[in-house]
Amino acid sequence: MKDKILEKASKMFMSLGFKSVTMDDIANEMGISKKTIYQHFSNKTELVKETASYLFDEITKGIDEIYRGNKNPIEELFNVKNYISDYFKAGNQSTIYQFQKYYPKIHDTLKKKHLEKLETCINKNINRGIKDGLFRNDIDISIISRIYFYGSSNLKDNDYFPIEKFNPEKVQLEFLEYHIRGIGTSKGIIKLEQLLKNQL
Template sequence: MQDETNWDDPKLREILEKTVELFYEFGIRNLNMDDISRNLKISKKTLYQYVKSKEDLIEKIFEYDGLKWNMEFAKIKIDELNAIEILIKASLLIYDEMRRLDSKQKFELRKYYQAIFDRVMQTKQNHIFDHISMNIRKGIKEGLYRSDVNIELAATLYVRNMIDMHSDEYCFNENISFEQLFEAMFENHLRAISTPEGIAYFEKRKSEINQLNNKHK
C-alpha cells in the first residue's frame, strides 16, 4: 500500500462508505477486519491493499468524511454572498457534519480508540474555527459584524458551543431538542457579533435556520 492515499480511487471510497454503514449497524468495536471484508464481499488481502489496520481504516473514514465536507463547503459561493448568508449555509453544513457521530459511536471511539477520537475532534475544531474566523473578518468588512469583535474569542466560543452540544451531558432537559439548541446557539452567536444592519438582515433570513426542526423530525 502506498503512503499517499488516493482519494480518487473509487474502490477505496466504496470500502470506506460501506464500512461506515457497517459501523452504524453493528458498532465499531464489534467488527474486526474479517467481519468487514466478509460483509464487503472482498478478500482480507484486498482490504489490506487499501488500509493497514482497523485503526487506519477508522482514521481514513473520518479523513474522507472531512474531505467530503470541505468539498461541500467549497460549493458555497463565498465571493457572491455576504457573511451572514455564508454563515447560515456553513452552519447548516457544520450541523449535519457534527450530527453524523451518534452517541454509541462517540462512546466507542472515546473508550477504545481515544487517540483517533482526539485527532478527529481536533481536526473538526480547527476547520470550524478557521471558517468562522474568516467569516467574521468578512462580515466586519461588509459592515454586518461589529468592528470591535474579538475574532479569536468569538470563533472559539462558536466552536466550543458546537462541540459541547454533542456531549450527552450538555442538555439535561429532555424537552429541548438538539435542533432547538443549535438554533439558539447560532442566533446568540450572530446577535452578539452583528451590527444593527446585520441583525436586520438576519431577521429576514431567520426562517432558513428554523427549517431545521422540520428537516430532522
Template sequence: MTQRVNIIKHVSQMILSLGVKSVRMDDVAGELGMSKRTLYEMFGDKEELLYESLAYLIDERCRDLSQKTKDCENMFEVLLISVHETCGNGFSSEMERRLTHNLKKFYPAVYDRIRCRHSQKGVENLKYALDKCNEDGLLDPNADIELMAQMFLLTVGNFLTDSNITLPENVSREEAFAVMAINFLRGMASVKGLQVIDQTLARQSHSKCRVQKESSEN
C-alpha cells in the first residue's frame, strides 16, 4: 500500500467517525507521523484530500458489493441483491444524511465533484447491468435503458438525501427505496425477467426468515 493510499484510507475513517468539518490537516499529519508540509505537497489542500477520501469510501462500498454478488447467475439478481444490501446497511442513515448536508454546506465544491462522479459512475454501472439484462432477454425490448437509468438514479439520489421528504407512518426510507427499485425493475422487465425477479425476491425472503428464526432461537 502506498503512502498516498494509506493517508486516504485513514482520512476516510476520520470522515465516518468525526464528519468532514472536524477533519483537520494538523490532526491527519500528527496521527500519521508525517509533516503537514508533506501532506499539502501530496494533496494540495484539504478539499482535495476530502474528495479523494470520499471517492475511496464510495469505491470501497462498490468493491464490497461486487464481492457479495460474484456468484449471481444474472444481472437482475445482482441488482436485487444490491437493493437488499443497500437497505440492510441503512444507506440513508442519519449519519450519511448529516455527512451529505455538512459537505454541501461547508465544502460545496467537493460536494459537487463527488455528486457528479457518483452520478456518472452510477449511470455507467446501472446501464451496463441493464444492457446485460437485455442481452439475456430479461428486459422489454422497447425499454430506453440509458434514459431509465438516468431518471432512476436522479430520483433515488434526491429521495435518499432530501431530509424534507415525508413518508407514511412506520415506513422507513430503506423500505420505500426497496419498493421504488423493485418497481423500476418490474416496469422494464420482460415476462422472463419478471420470473427472475419473483424467484430472487422469494429466495431473499426465505433467507431473511431463516436468519430471523435462528436469531430468535439463540
C-alpha cells in the first residue's frame, strides 16, 4: 500500500503542485481513508519527503538508461534534456516553485543528492567528449560540471525565469547550447548545430 500511495501522490503533486494537494485529496483519489495514509506517513511533510525521493529515483533510472545507450556525449546531453523536459511537461508549471518555497529543507537535501549523481554523469560525459574530440581538452572538468549542474538546477526557478515571461523548454535548450558552445571543439559545434536543427 505504501508504494501505491507514493505512486499516486507523486502523480498528483506533479500535476497539481506540492502545496495544493492535501492528504484528503490523495485519500479521495485512491478511494481509501486518510487514516490509511497516516499508517505509512506521519504527516504531509514526511509524505512529500518520501515522494520527492521516489521521483528522484524514477528520474535517475531514466537518465541512467540514456547513459547506457552509448550515444555520443552531445547526443546524450540532448537526450537527457528532452527526457527531463518530457517528464515535467505533464506537470503543473508551479510544481517546482511550490516545492522550493514550501519545503526548502527537503528541496536542499534532494539538490545535494542530485549534485552527487549528476556530477558523476557530467564528468563521464565530458571525459568521453574530450576523448572523442568533441570537447576541448583544456577545460577543468570539476569546475565545468558544477557550473553545468548549478546552472541547470536554476532553470526552473520561478524567481529567475518566471513562467509568464520565459518558455521553460526554450530556456533549457538555450542553456544546453550555451554549455556546449563553451566547451565544444569545431567538431563538437558541428554536431551541436545538427542536433539543434532537429529540435526545431
